[in-house]
Structures are given as structure tokens and as C-alpha cells.
Amino acid sequence: MSENVTIATHLGHAPALAHNRRDPRVVLKEDHIRTDGTFEMWLDRDPRELYQEVFGEAIKEYNKEQKRDDRKIEDYYTHIQKDKQRHPLYELIIGVYSKGEKGEIICSEEDSKVILRAFMKDWKKRNPYLALTQVAFHADEAGQCHCHAVFAPIGLYSKGLKKRVSLSRALNQQGFFSDGRNNTEQIKWEASENQYLGQLCHSRGFYVLHPGEKGTKHLETETFKAVKKLEETRALSAELEKGIAQKRDELDEITGRAETLRDKVSLQSIASKVMEEKEFYGAMVEEIDKKVEENED
Secondary structure: OOEEEEEEEEEEOOOOHHHHOOOHHHHOOOOOEEEEEEEEEEEEOOHHHHHHHHHHHHHHHHHHOOOOHHHOOOOHHHHHHOOOOOOOOEEEEEEEEOEOOOOOEOOOHHHHHHHHHHHHHOHHHHOOOEEEEEEEEEEEEOOOOEEEEEEEEEEEOOOOOOEEEOHHHHHHHOOOOOOOOOOOHHHHHHHHHHHHHHHHHHHOOEEEOOOOOOOHHHHHHHHHHHHHHHHHHHHHHHHHHHHHHHHHHHHHHHHHHHHHHHHHHHHHHHHHHHHHHHHHHHHHHHHHHHHHHHHHO
């Protein structure tokens, strides 16, 4: 007999990369993470490296066409980070949630890992325009096992910058189009990902309950709590990462000032030596001229 589970995929645009990889500077401040639990990094690439690989050539061609230097893009990742309308990375949180009447977990860590690994294995095939930079499997939190998939959406254009960050364009290229606010390309895409996740659950012997079905009330509550906790964790981790990045920038600025000061002192030292030598040789020239004048007399 199949066990009942409920599934969830949640899309966000503020991934907490340090939280996902369990950076000690962040994790030590997150009480809900169990130190004896397991987590695995299935992929962890530097986002800037991914951006260079995906968008680098398009940026180079775009810059060649610009006559004004202020229109050129030096670092596309930083360029998007400063853009208030776009996001450099998106994150899909994927989970299979289940508890019995006594609170026992139905979908084990092993089953979750098998299902979520299979889900991520075919990601590129399903999502050719959503380039992954990080994939983390978490089984060490208060909630149930889940997976974080962080990606950059790739939009193709015929004019201007030919390859850009654009979630809507990327999803359109994958066959998902909006039919209004209640049925956007994002909603359709998530529904498609949910359907695939459901198929993987079925192949593992689980029956997926959907909203409205008998017996879903308890499971939906657990799912809501888990997703809410993930949201709170992500917000906290993002804030901590922002603070770390700010301190790093401040350190870089101080280092830059120190280097500038050192260069300035070095130049002043050189200038001082030049002036000393100039005065020395000037005195010698004056002495020579004086002796020449005395000999002429």
C-alpha cells in the first residue's frame, strides 16, 4: 500500500548561498540546524564564474558595439546586483513532506535523497535556460529533507545584449507563457516541476496528495510551516551574508587606502631623494663655475 505524501516547490530570488553550503559564520547563528544532521553539496560554483561562462562572450560582443565607455559593462554579475528590477540568481526549494498520525516521518531521508537526486539529475534536460550554480541537500534542519537549487535564468535576444538575465524570457523559451496574473509562466513552470516531482514520488512507492484531497489538511500545515521556516532562514542568512560582504568591502577599501598611502610615501621618499641630489649636484655646478671664473681672472 502506498504511503501518502505532499510535495512542494517554492521559488525565490534571494538565495542564501552561505546558509546552503553551511558556512560556519552563518550556521552557528541558526538554532534550527542540527549539528549531528547530514547535508550534501551536489553543486557549488562561484556565481561570477558561471556568469562569465554563460554571458561572457555576449558581454564582449556588446561592449565592442558601444562607442561610449560609460555604456560598457565591465562585470555583468555586479551590474545585475545593482539593478533594482532584476535579480542575479533565483532559488527553487524542493521538498517531499510527510508525517503519520503519530508524527512519524513517512518519507525517509534515504527516500528523499533518491527522489531529489533524480529530480536534479534531469534538471538541465527540463530546464536548458536555467543554469545551475548551487545545489544543496539538507537533512539537518528541524523540518523535513529538502533541496535548494540556485540558478541564473538565460534570456536570448536579437538586439542589444544578445544573452541576458531574464526569468520570464527563459521560461518562455522553455514553452511557458503567461495567461494573466493567476496563471503566469512562473506558476505554469512550477506546476510542471511539481508534476515531475510527483512522478518520481510515485516511482518510489508514494502517493502524492494534492490540495483539496481528503487527508491533506495535516500535511499542508506541515508543508506551510516548513516553507515558512525556510523563508525565515533564508532572510536571516541573506542579511548575514550582506553584512559579511559589507565588511569585506570595507576591508578592501582600507587595504586600498593603505596601498595608496604606501605608494604616496614611496613617491615622497623618491621626490625627497631627487631634491637632495639636485641640490648636491647644483652646489657642485656652482662650485665649478666659481673656480672657472677665478681661473679666468
